Amino acid sequence: xxxxxxxxxxxxxxxxxxxxTAAQPDIFGDVVLARKDTPTSYHLACCHDDALQGITHVxxxxxxxxxxxxxxxxxxxxxxxxxLYTFHPLVLGADxxxxxxxxxxxxxxxxxxxxxxxxxxxxxxxxx
Numbered sequence: 001x002x003x004x005x006x007x008x009x010x011x012x013x014x015x016x017x018x019x020x021t022a023a024q025p026d027i028f029g030d031v032v033l034a035r036k037d038t039p040t041s042y043h044l045a046c047c048h049d050d051a052l053q054g055i056t057h058v059x060x061x062x063x064x065x066x067x068x069x070x071x072x073x074x075x076x077x078x079x080x081x082x083x084l085y086t087f088h089p090l091v092l093g094a095d096x097x098x099x100x101x102x103x104x105x106x107x108x109x110x111x112x113x114x115x116x117x118x119x120x121x122x123x124x125x126x127x128x
Contacts, residue, residue, distance in 0.1 A: 013072040015065075016057075016086035023069040031070050047071050051080035058083045061090050063098065088125045 004012040010022040025031070033044045040048075050058065060068075065087050075082045090098040099105040111121060 011072055011076055013068060013082060014084050015068075016084055023072045024066075025069040025073040027066070028070060043067070043070050044074060047074045047078070047080060050083055051075070051078070054081075055083050056081075058085050060085070060087055061098070062087045063090060091124045 004014075004020065008022075010024075012020045013023055015021050031041070031043060033041050049055075068085055072082060074080070093099055093105060097103070101107065108121065
């Protein structure tokens with residue numbers, strides 16, 4: 001499967017908002033793909049899952065945009081298809097920090113139980 005490259009030989013990926021973007025996986029150095037205690041990393045697992053499921057469009061938080069370079073490199077190396085990417089602004093809490101399950105922030109179910117509508121939640125993500 002041919003992958004898009006620019007005149008300088010850089011691997012390209014398509015950002016729905018910014019168009020073709022040169023991948024820069026080298027800014028991360030060596031990325032851990034697996035360890036003894038973790039059979040696979042998020043990066044390898046999400047790329048593999050996307051390929052297996054035939055995912056054509058990926059929407060992620062803005063904080064993951066740079067890491068897409070690593071995902072595009074993995075896709076090229078493994079000869080997996082490359083989806084179209086787009087990124088949404090992070091949903092922030094009252095303290096200005098991004099919401100996170102790890103920090104105990106509430107999930108969609110809790111927001112729905114509090115009466116938030118799908119339209120309210122879409123507005124929070126800035127997607128619609």
